[in-house]
Amino acid sequence: MHIADGVIAAPVIAGATIVSVVGLGLGLRALTPERIPVVAVLSATFFVASLIHITLGPSSVHLIFNGLVGVLLGWAAFPAMFVGLLLQSVLFGFGGVTVLGVNLFNIALPGLMCGLAARPVIARFGPSGAAAAGAVAGAAAVGLTAMLVALSLGLSGREFIPAAKLTVLAHLPVMAIEGAVTAAAVLLIKRVRPDMLASSRPVRATAPVS
Amino acid sequence: MAHHESLLHREFAPPSRLTASVGLFSDRDPRVRLAVALAACVAAVALQSLTALLVALVLAIAALVAARPDWRTVGRRLLALEGFMAMIIVMLPFTVPPAGDVILFRLGPLTASEEGLHQAVTILLKTNIVVLLLTAMIGGLEATAFGRALATLGLPGRMVTLLLLTVRYLDVLQRDYAQLRRAMRVRGFRARVDRHSLRSIGYLVGMLLVRSFDRSERILNAMRCRGFDGTFRHDALTPPDRGDAMLGALTGLAIGACVWVELAVA
Numbered sequence: 001m002h003i004a005d006g007v008i009a010a011p012v013i014a015g016a017t018i019v020s021v022v023g024l025g026l027g028l029r030a031l032t033p034e035r036i037p038v039v040a041v042l043s044a045t046f047f048v049a050s051l052i053h054i055t056l057g058p059s060s061v062h063l064i065f066n067g068l069v070g071v072l073l074g075w076a077a078f079p080a081m082f083v084g085l086l087l088q089s090v091l092f093g094f095g096g097v098t099v100l101g102v103n104l105f106n107i108a109l110p111g112l113m114c115g116l117a118a119r120p121v122i123a124r125f126g127p128s129g130a131a132a133a134g135a136v137a138g139a140a141a142v143g144l145t146a147m148l149v150a151l152s153l154g155l156s157g158r159e160f161i162p163a164a165k166l167t168v169l170a171h172l173p174v175m176a177i178e179g180a181v182t183a184a185a186v187l188l189i190k191r192v193r194p195d196m197l198a199s200s201r202p203v204r205a206t207a208p209v210s
Numbered sequence: 211m212a213h214h215e216s217l218l219h220r221e222f223a224p225p226s227r228l229t230a231s232v233g234l235f236s237d238r239d240p241r242v243r244l245a246v247a248l249a250a251c252v253a254a255v256a257l258q259s260l261t262a263l264l265v266a267l268v269l270a271i272a273a274l275v276a277a278r279p280d281w282r283t284v285g286r287r288l289l290a291l292e293g294f295m296a297m298i299i300v301m302l303p304f305t306v307p308p309a310g311d312v313i314l315f316r317l318g319p320l321t322a323s324e325e326g327l328h329q330a331v332t333i334l335l336k337t338n339i340v341v342l343l344l345t346a347m348i349g350g351l352e353a354t355a356f357g358r359a360l361a362t363l364g365l366p367g368r369m370v371t372l373l374l375l376t377v378r379y380l381d382v383l384q385r386d387y388a389q390l391r392r393a394m395r396v397r398g399f400r401a402r403v404d405r406h407s408l409r410s411i412g413y414l415v416g417m418l419l420v421r422s423f424d425r426s427e428r429i430l431n432a433m434r435c436r437g438f439d440g441t442f443r444h445d446a447l448t449p450p451d452r453g454d455a456m457l458g459a460l461t462g463l464a465i466g467a468c469v470w471v472e473l474a475v476a
């Protein structure tokens with residue numbers, strides 16, 4: 001899902017990086033001091049959860065959870081996923097340094113959009129309605145990310161178009177899996193701790209610092 | 211499965227395991243290490259000629275040897291990278307149209323072009339050089355040092371705090387996850403692709419999130435009573451010394467050499 005260095009053309013990198021920086025700036029405004037701990041702990045949770053691999057035929061897929069991140073964190077999804085990608089690329093040395101902006105754009109933007117769209121529905125309806133909205137958000141976020149990855153490849157050169165098509169195809173089963181898992185996660189949270197999903201505003205631990 | 215689950219533990223081993231404390235970069239200022247690593251990575255990705263990229267590869271390997279890394283970690287990282295890149299590398303020779311009529315070889319209905327092979331090798335070299343450089347120059351950098359270096363390079367304070375807290379709780383949550391996973395395993399759970407498995411994994415993730423949410427309230431309360439306002443305070447960093455200046459100069463020379471080769475070949 002994430003792209004390595006040396007593949008994407010410079011204009012694509014520039015465009016996506018600019019949008020990502022704007023997204024980070026807006027996300028930073030949502031990251032008030034009293035929300036930093038909850039965003040940090042949840043982004044660490046998503047990092048750990050993305051190491052869950054599900055065996056699928058001869059290969060295995062790992063979950064991305066960008067839709068669920070968007071649902072729980074709202075605009076803070078941008079800084080949270082930036083931290084995740086930064087840790088992955090720089091501290092663990094997986095690469096993707098020069099395309100950090102592209103990867104953030106491809107993963108965080110769909111997550112944020114699906115999260116903002118699904119959150120009011122999840123807050124308003126009962127557990128089963130919330131689970132359905134979660135399923136749609138989880139699947140759509142992965143689908144949109146696959147399309148954006150394909151778009152970044154396709155815009156970088158005609159020769160990447162077959163690889164771009166293959167990326168979208170390969171993510172169809174991931175969409176289904178991600179949708180099912182996100183639905184179950186939302187269902188559990190809605191039953192056990194509905195206040196995490198309650199207001200139209202994303203989660204915040206207790207009252208603000210006075 | 212176990213392989214992926216223990217990833218965090220391995221990567222968060224004490225820094226001394228990743229690169230020995232006797233390496234070229236270990237005693238250098240974190241800000242300088244991060245700056246030279248970024249400069250070198252950007253330069254490597256910008257190179258176009260194969261000759262220049264080969265020079266860059268040799269220099270990156272030299273840097274890695276000088277850093278005295280844990281070679282098993284290096285091998286694991288490179289293997290993961292190669293697997294990750296395989297699809298695009300294998301496809302490229304067949305999807306780039308040949309410039310003339312020259313066809314490199316045929317594979318059934320597919321024809322491979324020299325241009326495509328050239329591009330595939332270029333991309334493979336760039337991705338590998340970046341991973342080698344990162345491992346050599348900032349592999350084993352402690353998270354706190356990394357965060358402070360990012361702050362001096364202009365990352366906002368609240369973002370740095372978010373990064374440091376995330377790193378701090380990765381290990382805690384890894385254990386939380388392992389505990390829930392163990393509880394599922396003793397009840398006979400095996401991950402397959404069916405409704406029951408996916409729902410169980412979803413509940414697992416949901417439960418992790420609920421526990422994390424509760425944990426974050428305790429963290430916030432603990433931090434509040436210590437006067438937390440969004441950023442952590444540190445002692446001032448000591449200014450870069452002569453060794454750091456030498457490292458900067460050395461990296462500049464190496465980048466200059468690659469660029470010179472690039473221009474000379476063109």
